[in-house]
Amino acid sequence: MDTEALRTFVRAAERGQLRRAADELGVTQQAVSRRIAALERELEARLFTRTPRGVELTPDGQAFLPHARSVVAGVERAVAAVRRGSRALRIDVLGLRSAQAVVLHAYWRSRPGTDLDVVTLRADDPRVAVAAVAAGDVDASFRSVTDPDTLPPDVRMIRAFDSPLHLLVGPRHPLATARTLTPPQLRGHRIWVPGIAPRSEWGDFYDQLTDAFDLRIDAAGPHFGDDVLLDALADSPDTATLVGARDRYLWPAPHDLRRIPVVDPTLAYPLSLLVPRAHPHPALRGFLTHLRSLPGLPGAVWLPSWARRQPPPASRPHTGKDRRHVR
Amino acid sequence: MDTEALRTFVRAAERGQLRRAADELGVTQQAVSRRIAALERELEARLFTRTPRGVELTPDGQAFLPHARSVVAGVERAVAAVRRGSRALRIDVLGLRSAQAVVLHAYWRSRPGTDLDVVTLRADDPRVAVAAVAAGDVDASFRSVTDPDTLPPDVRMIRAFDSPLHLLVGPRHPLATARTLTPPQLRGHRIWVPGIAPRSEWGDFYDQLTDAFDLRIDAAGPHFGDDVLLDALADSPDTATLVGARDRYLWPAPHDLRRIPVVDPTLAYPLSLLVPRAHPHPALRGFLTHLRSLPGLPGAVWLPSWARRQPPPASRPHTGKDRRHVR
DNA sequence: ATGGGCGCACAACCGATCGTTGTGGCGCGC
DNA sequence: GCGCGCCACAACGATCGGTTGTGCGCCCAT
Numbered sequence: 001m002d003t004e005a006l007r008t009f010v011r012a013a014e015r016g017q018l019r020r021a022a023d024e025l026g027v028t029q030q031a032v033s034r035r036i037a038a039l040e041r042e043l044e045a046r047l048f049t050r051t052p053r054g055v056e057l058t059p060d061g062q063a064f065l066p067h068a069r070s071v072v073a074g075v076e077r078a079v080a081a082v083r084r085g086s087r088a089l090r091i092d093v094l095g096l097r098s099a100q101a102v103v104l105h106a107y108w109r110s111r112p113g114t115d116l117d118v119v120t121l122r123a124d125d126p127r128v129a130v131a132a133v134a135a136g137d138v139d140a141s142f143r144s145v146t147d148p149d150t151l152p153p154d155v156r157m158i159r160a161f162d163s164p165l166h167l168l169v170g171p172r173h174p175l176a177t178a179r180t181l182t183p184p185q186l187r188g189h190r191i192w193v194p195g196i197a198p199r200s201e202w203g204d205f206y207d208q209l210t211d212a213f214d215l216r217i218d219a220a221g222p223h224f225g226d227d228v229l230l231d232a233l234a235d236s237p238d239t240a241t242l243v244g245a246r247d248r249y250l251w252p253a254p255h256d257l258r259r260i261p262v263v264d265p266t267l268a269y270p271l272s273l274l275v276p277r278a279h280p281h282p283a284l285r286g287f288l289t290h291l292r293s294l295p296g297l298p299g300a301v302w303l304p305s306w307a308r309r310q311p312p313p314a315s316r317p318h319t320g321k322d323r324r325h326v327r
Numbered sequence: 328m329d330t331e332a333l334r335t336f337v338r339a340a341e342r343g344q345l346r347r348a349a350d351e352l353g354v355t356q357q358a359v360s361r362r363i364a365a366l367e368r369e370l371e372a373r374l375f376t377r378t379p380r381g382v383e384l385t386p387d388g389q390a391f392l393p394h395a396r397s398v399v400a401g402v403e404r405a406v407a408a409v410r411r412g413s414r415a416l417r418i419d420v421l422g423l424r425s426a427q428a429v430v431l432h433a434y435w436r437s438r439p440g441t442d443l444d445v446v447t448l449r450a451d452d453p454r455v456a457v458a459a460v461a462a463g464d465v466d467a468s469f470r471s472v473t474d475p476d477t478l479p480p481d482v483r484m485i486r487a488f489d490s491p492l493h494l495l496v497g498p499r500h501p502l503a504t505a506r507t508l509t510p511p512q513l514r515g516h517r518i519w520v521p522g523i524a525p526r527s528e529w530g531d532f533y534d535q536l537t538d539a540f541d542l543r544i545d546a547a548g549p550h551f552g553d554d555v556l557l558d559a560l561a562d563s564p565d566t567a568t569l570v571g572a573r574d575r576y577l578w579p580a581p582h583d584l585r586r587i588p589v590v591d592p593t594l595a596y597p598l599s600l601l602v603p604r605a606h607p608h609p610a611l612r613g614f615l616t617h618l619r620s621l622p623g624l625p626g627a628v629w630l631p632s633w634a635r636r637q638p639p640p641a642s643r644p645h646t647g648k649d650r651r652h653v654r
Numbered sequence: 655a656t657g658g659g660c661g662c663a664c665a666a667c668c669g670a671t672c673g674t675t676g677t678g679g680c681g682c683g684c
Numbered sequence: 685g686c687g688c689g690c691c692a693c694a695a696c697g698a699t700c701g702g703t704t705g706t707g708c709g710c711c712c713a714t
Contacts, residue, residue, distance in 0.1 A: 003328045017691095033693095038672090051681085051691090052690060062447065071398055071401040077397075122383065357663080357703075360663060361663090379710040
């Protein structure tokens with residue numbers, strides 16, 4: 001089906017005359033007549049009743065009209081999504097179910113009518129994201145580089161928010177009944193976090209976490225998919241993993257898994273946003289303001305070394321207590 | 328833009344290979360390649376990066392994909408809306424802002440995912456609606472015929488619900504400050520209800536209303552549009568009109584108009600639904616059930632003679648009081 | 655190292671489609 | 685009754701979309 005025919009149909013229905021529709025669309029009346037006829041042939045339904053004064057919608061045409069409008073509007077949005085220079089805000093996240101995406105979704109819902117596209121650059125290498133931001137392929141990327149000095153001069157890294165981690169365990173795990181846990185209580189338990197590249201951002205994070213609390217984290221090895229991880233957790237009495245508190249990952253699983261917050265200090269992963277220094281997308285400012293307005297984490301928070309250099313992004317922590325940083 | 332190209336793009340993005348997409352769509356790989364190329368040329372954006380193993384979405388492609396899906400789904404719904412035999416439930420209302428449409432909208436919102444099309448048969452003659460129902464052009468029509476004996480044997484009339492009337496007056500009208508009014512209090516005030524054909528369903532209604540309460544209702548004369556009516560009401564100290572309590576008509580008006588319920592008895596217009604006796608639309612049953620579940624009107628209710636023959640449709644009135652019919 | 659397999663792109667050909675001009679039929683109103 | 689406005693049909697040229705045939709690049713297995 002040709003969307004041009006749909007546009008023609010909508011215009012003709014609005015004007016009540018093929019003639020006027022043709023004039024407004026810059027084609028001949030005969031062309032409009034044929035477009036409508038072709039549409040009717042394709043749908044096997046008569047959309048207009050022809051009268052000597054113009055055309056009138058049949059019941060089929062009336063039922064079809066709002067759908068046609070919706071499709072035309074959808075095409076407009078689709079085209080606008082890739083139109084260079086004035087396209088919708090486009091933000092790269094690590095996964096559609098990550099805490100990043102959840103925060104992004106909340107922002108989008110708080111701003112009705114905002115055009116926002118979420119993409120996932122399928123690359124392990126953060127330099128790909130940096131290049132995409134620098135080239136303007138995306139307007140911002142939820143990636144971090146551990147060493148900010150390696151950033152090109154036209155890309156800036158901004159602390160977005162800190163994502164607290166939960167321990168995820170199966171029902172037979174000895175920690176399964178705990179309401180909360182402290183990092184020292186994790187000592188001696190195997191924590192399996194597959195699919196982490198050794199020298200990557202997450203690799204460094206888990207390395208530092210292991211050192212700081214003397215934990216046993218298996219971050220190496222390939223990731224066979226979430227299902228494999230879930231199955232292993234559900235059956236195992238001695239394996240746990242760490243997940244972002246706000247992640248939607250692993251949710252639809254039928255396994256009887258438990259999420260247990262880790263507090264005192266809260267283990268938090270600092271999420272950053274890569275943004276271009278020059279010509280940022282006009283809608284980006286609003287999202288950055290939204291990020292700054294997010295509440296901080298309550299209580300003591302542990303962060304990896306690179307996040308301790310600069311102050312936390314959020315204006316105020318949840319509780320009245322002062323935030324304390326822990327080595 | 329060809330929606331077939333969008334479908335092809337979506338399939339190719341899902342499969343990651345033009346080859347597979349081509350196989351599944353029943354065309355050659357070259358055709359798919361050309362469709363994608365044409366799409367990219369039209370959008371002036373590269374949607375895929377070609378690799379020796381297949382194709383991968385670019386950021387533009389990722390941003391475009393959900394929009395393409397949405398358009399394809401919209402086209403599906405549009406086609407389904409006019410597909411004979413299995414199209415969506417289609418109901419005729421007198422106007423998109425009428426109480427009928429409001430009730431219909433509420434029903435649609437209470438049933439997420441229900442496909443429903445609302446049409447308006449542009450005809451004063453109820454026989455057109457009867458014929459449309461009989462022919463299957465619409466599945467139900469919110470019209471009434473005052474004499475059910477004139478209905479063809481294959482069309483049935485069902486009481487839908489009773490729509491209470493409000494008096495609508497301008498700020499300078501002597502009744503403007505009343506919280507509620509009884510029908511006798513309307514006596515002597517001019518009530519202007521333009522655009523009612525003399526022997527029509529509404530004409531009979533206002534005739535009976537005039538007789539029952541000795542009112543002064545001008546129901547004759549042409550209707551110059553809602554704006555004219557609103558302007559007249561806003562300025563006039565002695566003209567009022569009657570509107571359905573749930574109508575969305577006249578709402579966006581900047582005039583300082585007042586809606587005043589008429590009670591004791593409540594003036595109600597009985598709305599009926601014309602439905603085919605044979606082969607009703609499968610989704611119609613749910614809507615009829617919904618109509619029966621609507622609460623009835625509280626207190627005493629006045630109805631025109633033809634609605635008093637059969638019992639009211641709703642199961643129970645709002646209050647505990649018994650419904651009383653008034654002559 | 656090399657050849658076969660796989661996947662995508664380009665070229666040539668052909669039928670269908672689209673838009674144009676020209677024309678005819680049909681009601682309405684002067 | 686005739687002209688006018690509107691839509692439909694016909695014929696023609698241009699474009700498009702599909703197919704077959706072919707070439708290129710990469711991966712992998714022989």
